[in-house]
Amino acid sequence: xxxxxxxxxxxxxxxxxxxxxxxxxxxxxxxxxxxxxxxxxxxxxxxxxxxxxxxxxxxxxxxxxxxxxxxxxxxxxxxxxxxxxxxxxxxxxxxxxxxxxxxxxxxxxxxxxxxxxxxxxxxxxxxxxxxxxxxxxxxxxxxxxxxxxxxxxxxxxxxxxxxxxxxxxxxxxxxxxxxxxxxxxxxxxxxxxxxxxxxxxxxxxxxxxxxxxxxxxxxxxxxxxxxxxxxxxxxxxxxxxxxxxxxxxxxxxxxxxxxxxxxxxxxxxxxxxxxxxxxxxxxxxxxxxxxxxxxxxxxxxxxxxxxxxxxxxxxxxxxxxxxxxxxxxxxxxxxxxxxxxxxxxxxxxxxxxxxxxxxxxxxxxxxxxxxxxxxxxxxxxxxxxxxxx
Amino acid sequence: xxxxxxxxxxxxxxxxxxxxxxxxxxxxxxxxxxxxxxxxxxxxxxxxxxxxxxxxxxxxxxxxxxxxxxxxxxxxxxxxxxxxxxxxxxxxxxxxx
Numbered sequence: 144x145x146x147x148x149x150x151x152x153x154x155x156x157x158x159x160x161x162x163x164x165x166x167x168x169x170x171x172x173x174x175x176x177x178x179x180x181x182x183x184x185x186x187x188x189x190x191x192x193x194x195x196x197x198x199x200x201x202x203x204x205x206x207x208x209x210x211x212x213x214x215x216x217x218x219x220x221x222x223x224x225x226x227x228x229x230x231x232x233x234x235x236x237x238x239x240x241x242x243x244x245x246x247x248x249x250x251x252x253x254x255x256x257x258x259x260x261x262x263x264x265x266x267x268x269x270x271x272x273x274x275x276x277x278x279x280x281x282x283x284x285x286x287x288x289x290x291x292x293x294x295x296x297x298x299x300x301x302x303x304x305x306x307x308x309x310x311x312x313x314x315x316x317x318x319x320x321x322x323x324x325x326x327x328x329x330x331x332x333x334x335x336x337x338x339x340x341x342x343x344x345x346x347x348x349x350x351x352x353x354x355x356x357x358x359x360x361x362x363x364x365x366x367x368x369x370x371x372x373x374x375x376x377x378x379x380x381x382x383x384x385x386x387x388x389x390x391x392x393x394x395x396x397x398x399x400x401x402x403x404x405x406x407x408x409x410x411x412x413x414x415x416x417x418x419x420x421x422x423x424x425x426x427x428x429x430x431x432x433x434x435x436x437x438x439x440x441x442x443x444x445x446x447x448x449x450x451x452x453x454x455x456x457x458x459x460x461x462x463x464x465x466x467x468x469x470x471x472x473x474x475x476x477x478x479x480x481x482x483x484x485x486x487x488x489x490x491x492x493x494x495x496x497x498x499x500x501x502x503x504x505x506x507x508x509x510x511x512x513x514x515x516x517x518x519x520x521x522x523x524x525x526x527x528x529x530x531x532x
Numbered sequence: 533x534x535x536x537x538x539x540x541x542x543x544x545x546x547x548x549x550x551x552x553x554x555x556x557x558x559x560x561x562x563x564x565x566x567x568x569x570x571x572x573x574x575x576x577x578x579x580x581x582x583x584x585x586x587x588x589x590x591x592x593x594x595x596x597x598x599x600x601x602x603x604x605x606x607x608x609x610x611x612x613x614x615x616x617x618x619x620x621x622x623x624x625x626x627x628x629x
Contacts, residue, residue, distance in 0.1 A: 165597050173570060180604045234568035246596065247620070250568055373600070454596075461620025463594045466566035524570055528577040 146438045149393045154445020156386035157238075157397070158245055159453040161446070163370075164379020166190075167239035168491040169230050172517040176532045177525050186376025187495070188311070192304040193384040194500040198391050199300025202289050206392040211401075212285030212503045213488050218277060219509035222487025223494065227516020229483050230491065231524070233476025237399040237490035240480075241443065245450030250465035254477035255403070261481020262404040263411065269423040276486070288502035303502070308348070309341060316344025371457045387497075394438055396497040399446075400484035401428070402439040409434055423485075487512065543603040543612040546625065551615035554625055557588055564593035565621075572598045572624075573605035580609050580628050589626040599624060 160166065164186055171187045174180040201207050213219075230236040233254050235243055240258070243251040265272070289296040317340040355377055362369035387397050408424035412434045419425040419434045429435070454460035465473065484490040487509045489498060495513060498506020522530050546554065555561075562579055564572045572593055579589050589610070591602060599622050603612030610626035617623075 165600070167569075167597065170569065170597060170601065174573075174601060174604070177570065177573070178605050178607060180601070182600075182604075234570070248568075250566070373596075458616065458618040459596050459620055461594060463620065464566055465568075469566065469568060469571075472568065521570075525574060528574055 146394065147441060149389065150438050150442040151445050153386045153390045153394075153397075154442040155449035155452070157383060157442075158242055158446040158449020158451070160379040160382035160386070161238055161242040162246065162450040162453040162459070163374040163457070164376040164383075165373060166242070166376060166379050166383065168236040168495060168513075169234065169239060169517065172514055173231055173521045176518055176521045177530050179531045183376050186380045188307070189377050190380035190383045191496055191499050192307060193380060194387050194496070195502070196297070196300045196304050197384060197388045198396075198500055199289060199502075200297040201388060201392055203296040208391070208393065208395050210287040210290070210501050210503065211396045211398065211489075211493065211497065212287050212501075213505045214277075214281040214285045215283055215505040215508060216281035217508075218280045219487050219489075219494070219505050220512040220515075221280070222483050222485070222489075223509040223512020224483070224516040224519075225479055225486060226483030226490060227513040227518075228520045229476045229479025229481075229516075230513075231476075231517045231520035233472055233480060236492075237403075237480065237484065238446075238492050240477075241399065241446050242450035245447040245452075246454040247451070247460050247462045248465075249463060250469060250473050253465070253470070253473040254480070257474050257477030258400070258403060258481035258484075259407040259410075261478045261483075262400075262407040262485060264478075265482050265485040266404075266408070266421050266423040269421070272486075283504075285503060285505045288504070299502070309345075312344030312348050313341040314344065315347050316340035316342065373457075387500075390442070394442075396493070396501055398439065398489070398493040398497060399443060400481070400490040400493065401488075402437070402443040404428055404481075404485065405437060405440050406443070409436060409440070483516075543599070543614045543624075546613050546615040546623075548615070551623060551625075554588065554613075555590060555623065558590040558625075559583060559587040560589045562589065562591045564591045564595065564598065567593060567598075568595055569597055569601060570605075572602050576602050576606050576624075576626060577609075580606060580626065583628045585628050587628045589628065591624040591626070593622050593624065594620050596620075596622070598622065602626070 165183065166186060167183060168187060171183040175184045235251055235254065240251045240254050244255055289299065292299050355375060358375065390397055405428050408418035408428060412418040424434060451460060487494065489506065489509055491513055494506040494509040499510060560579055560583065562575055572591060572595065576591060583589060599614045602624050606626055608629060610628050613625045615623040
């Protein structure tokens with residue numbers, strides 16, 4: 144298949160789904176910590192698990208191009224933490240920054256620019272970092288559990304997804320049985336409470352899913368009007384999964400900051416910088432193939448365009464001028480995101496979404512680092528009004 | 533953990549006329565144009581702390597996620613309604629409970 148066409152379809156689709164679902168990983172974790180709002184968290188969870196299942200099946204059947212599995216170690220935790228701090232301060236993750244740039248936020252174009260500064264500074268420091276940072280902190284070769292598991296990949300993905308859903312149902316169920324003494328009294332009298340939580344949670348989960356499907360059917364009665372309203376993040380999750388599976392079978396896993404770092408090298412090479420002579424750009428990001436425009440760079444460009452089109456359609460597009468007091472968020476947050484995503488390596492999409500979906504050992508560690516960074520920064524921003532968790 | 537109902541209850545939307553007449557009754561108006569998350573959430577919480585029950589706090593914002601995040605952040609502290617202008621400006625009406 145024509146790779147440019149794939150990049151356009153996947154990019155436009157991703158951008159539109161991200162925009163319509165407000166698919167922001169900062170929102171997903173920050174608001175969960177700050178006031179236990181889990182709408183977007185559920186969307187992120189659904190997208191990751193669904194993608195995991197379909198990627199696992201695609202891998203087992205041989206329809207894939209390759210995994211992204213950096214060496215694992217403490218770099219994931221440290222770089223992820225820096226990235227998490229950065230994205231919470233900036234008010235948008237790697238994917239959130241992209242789709243808001245498409246919505247017309249000058250704030251997030253500035254964030255993108257300073258992510259570029261982060262990539263460039265990292266690139267200059269890379270030879271030193273390799274011996275002082277990556278050398279001592281990376282412990283082993285990166286690996287995807289899909290490739291080493293004795294269980295077939297499709298089945299492994301299903302088992303992990305089922306396991307996570309069960310844990311989720313148990314947590315929801317536990318919260319629910321605490322909250323509703325009546326239900327506990329009637330059901331708990333016949334069942335030990337340890338068994339009760341997953342059952343109540345699963346019932347909640349089923350009811351929620353039913354409610355979601357009803358809402359979807361309802362929305363389809365007025366497709367035009369519904370398409371302009373904000374979508375349930377789970378609908379966005381389904382759409383994201385569809386384009387991510389297409390991308391996986393044709394190109395690779397979905398990443399954002401890798402292609403962005405390549406854009407930085409490419410744009411600098413256009414203004415006379417010999418980007419290819421830097422080891423990180425020349426040998427690693429462009430793999431010795433010369434500094435040029437790669438398929439995934441085109442895809443990232445289409446994400447911004449797709450988000451812009453979706454926003455214009457929904458009446459959400461507007462050139463937004465930032466408040467002056469928010470400029471440090473774009474400058475410092477963007478820089479920390481750019482640098483953090485290289486130090487880990489990987490951003491929220493590479494590590495939380497794609498990385499967990501491909502069961503990469505490095506990404507489990509990096510995802511923990513990112514969430515930890517969000518937690519710390521959320522508590523700092525909410526220091527005057529307090530956090531729920 | 534939050535209940536599944538959290539997913540579906542979006543704040544009520546106001547018509548242009550309602551939005552205009554209510555705006556005149558606002559006890560406090562916060563200018564959140566050009567702001568990004570989570571500062572409007574934090575400001576809304578702080579703003580409500582200084583108001584009495586029944587008072588109306590209005591935030592004017594051009595940040596799309598705020599229309600959902602701000603009502604959720606204040607939770608039971610305020611009854612929230614939202615007005616969408618259709619060209620990227622939104623007002624969030626918070627009546628302190």
